[in-house]
Amino acid sequence: MIDGLLIGARFWYLAIFGFSAVATFVSAVRVNRIAEGDTRRGLVALLLTSGGWALAHVGYLATADEQLGVFLYQIGLVVGLSTIGGWLYFCSAFTGRSLHRDPRIRQISLTVFLAIVAVKLTNDFHGLYFSSEVVSTPFPHVAIASTTLHWTVMAGSYALATVGYFMLYERFRHVSHDSRPLLALLGLTALPVGFDVLGMLVPGLMEITYEPVGVAAFAVGLSFVYFERFRTIRLAGDRDDPVIVLDADDRIQDYNRAATRLVPALDDRSVIGDRFADVAPRCAEKIATDDPLVTVYRDGETRYYRVTEQQFSASQSSLGRALVFTDETHREQYRKELERQNDRLDSFASMLSHDLRNPLNVAQGRLELARDEHDSEHLVAANDALTRIETLIEDVLQLARQGQPVEETDRVSLGAIARDAWGMVETAEAELVVDSDHDVEADPDRLQRLFENLFRNSIEHGGEDVTVTVGALDDTEGFFVVDDGRGVPEEERDQVFESGYSTAEDGTGFGLSIVEQIVAAHEWTIDLADVETGTRFEIRT
Structure with a gap:
């Protein structure tokens, strides 16, 4: 009967630590759905190291061999210490910091980690970290008695964990008034200490470190809190612009402080979970249009916000969207x-x-x-x-x-438009060469007018037997018009697009100004390229 009780006690301890390991490994698979690479890597590292620590403890509790038990316990200590790295990596990445990528911080962290690991693994020689003995209650196992150095390292680990907590606290303050998810996370942080205290106070519980169970519960809880709440904090907090996060049913999940100035109804946090269309009907109606520009009247001032949507999903399922309101008042x-x-x-x-x-x-x-x-x-x-x-x-x-803005464009052939324009110009003995017939999005009539003016400019300034070439740019989207004429004098290159500038006796000086207006109306750019001979205009679309 006593043997049965011993077997039962061992089973329950192994089951608790084993379940903790399995839960963290399953959660690590789940968090692979997180899109942000560094955030995902930090959280996966925390889960895997927490699970590894619990798994090492399973082996430690399963043996009564002192040498093997101490070895497995030391492996757990090393893996457990690395959970701090995964936690801080996650906090830095999640809050948009670059601390986790700073080479100096990485080097210092690795040096401290290896130094502590060296002390733990050499405990057999100095005995400064813990002592061990084989005991028979409540079942045969290796009992570990931690010394002052162990508690010192633990205190330092919790201090570092607190640094990560304050990183998150700052992000929550910036984004939201609701700090309940962060309080829940803080409660999970206390679990490891709570389990250790219970082990010392509750009769019948083994006086072993329960930290692997507590840290595993914390890591798994963090993964669930992340999917329930943190991802919306991340989406809302990455910008200073107003951001409102909606779920797949268009219900409000979260928003940042800037959004409350845009939609006053958001001052009341009770709107979380309400449909956005019910909270801000005019804004929702405007967003549904083809031109999502929201007009806000406040304090006698009119402001304009362009709304863009950022979809976020997991696997093949849509989780919702973030509405980002960019202030375009000046524009x-x-x-x-x-x-x-x-x-x-x-x-x-x-x-x-x-x-x-x-x-x-x-x-x-x-x-x-x-x-x-x-x-x-x-x-x-x-x-x-x-x-x-x-x-x-x-x-x-x-x-x-x-110069009027282009409202409608078509996909047209660059070569076809250029040839049509050439036919409208008195070309004398000049020759047109088309190097590319690729398509361009443009107003066909204005594009033809652009070519006509450039062709006239080449013939007027380059001579009646000039050769004009039209082709596509190699390094970017756009095209060029180049001739083999006399070119533009260096001292006059900055004046070619000015109204009234012309070197031809009968020129009006408006030809290239019209070209520049057509380019601007398409929101393109034009430059007079530096070439050895002739004149080359480059239009980037």
């Missing part, structure tokens, strides 16, 4: 001001077209009648001047209209 104000300026410019262009063309047409008609009656070089000069005025009016109109 939106600039856009509205630009629209007003464009409207004024368009009105000016219309006035220019109507109010100047009519008297210009009258003057041209009268001049033709005068030339029929008189043959004078003065009339010829007047005709040239009126023609130039007409060209200037057309170019100013184009400058005004081509």
Whole structure:
């Protein structure tokens, strides 16, 4: 009967530590769903080392051989000490710090770890860490009596664990008023000490270290707390912009402090679990549109926020999304001001077209009648001047209209548009070479106008027999237009896109300005490249 009781006692102790090891290993598989690499690695390391510690204790409790028992106990001490590394690695990565990647901190940590491990493994020689003996109650096993050095190392380990706790506390303060998950985590931190105290106070319990069970419970609890709460803290806390985390059913899971200034209803934490559409209906309705720009009126000021969504999932299942509100007030104000300026410019262009063309047409008609009656070089000069005025009016109109933002684009062939534009230009003996027919997203009419102006520029400044080549850029998305003409003098390169700049006698100086306007309307960039001969324009799309 006594043998049966001994076997039963041993079974329950082995079952407790064994179950702790299995739980941590299963949880380690589960946390592999965490997307953030460093956070995942830290938590997996904590779980695996906690499980390894509990497993080593299973072996230690299963034997009554003193030499083997001490060896397994020492293995557990080494693996148990490494749990601190996994914990701090997780805390640093989760809170967005780079401490876990600092080479100096890594080197110091490894040196201290190896020094403590050396003391533990050489205990047989100095006996400063623990002493051992084989006892028979409540079943035959190797009893360990820890010394002062052991408790000193344990105190240092808990001090380091507290550092990780304060890292998390700072993140919770930044993100949320609700610190209950952190309090639950703090309670789990006390489990190892609690088990050890119970072992000393409760009759019938062995006076062994229960830390492997406590740390395993803490690590497993941390993994569950992470999936229930920490992942939303991570999503909400990575930005200073307002962030609201919703679950798969669009119910509010968490948000940061900035979000409470955007949606005042979030000041009340009781909205956690409510549908976002019920808490902020106008905001939710706006987010569902094709242009998710939220307008907020506060303290007599209007602010604009662009909403983007970040989906997060585990395996194939969607867990929800994070709504990120980026303040675009200055950009939106600039856009509205630009629209007003464009409207004024368009009105000016219309006035220019109507109010100047009519008297210009009258003057041209009268001049033709005068030339029929008189043959004078003065009339010829007047005709040239009126023609130039007409060209200037057309170019100013184009400058005004081509700068309007592009609202619709098509996928068009670069080569096809270039050839069409070449057909609209007086090319004399010039030659067009198309090196690439790849597609580009653009307004076809404006892209053709861009090519027409660049081609005219090449012929006007490069000569009537110039060769113009159109092709794709090698290093980035975009295209180039290059000619083998005289090129642009070094001292004039910074002026080519200025309105009114031209080296041709009959040029208006608006051609390249119109090109720049078309490029800007597409939100592209254009540069005059540095080449040995000729002129090369590079447009990056």
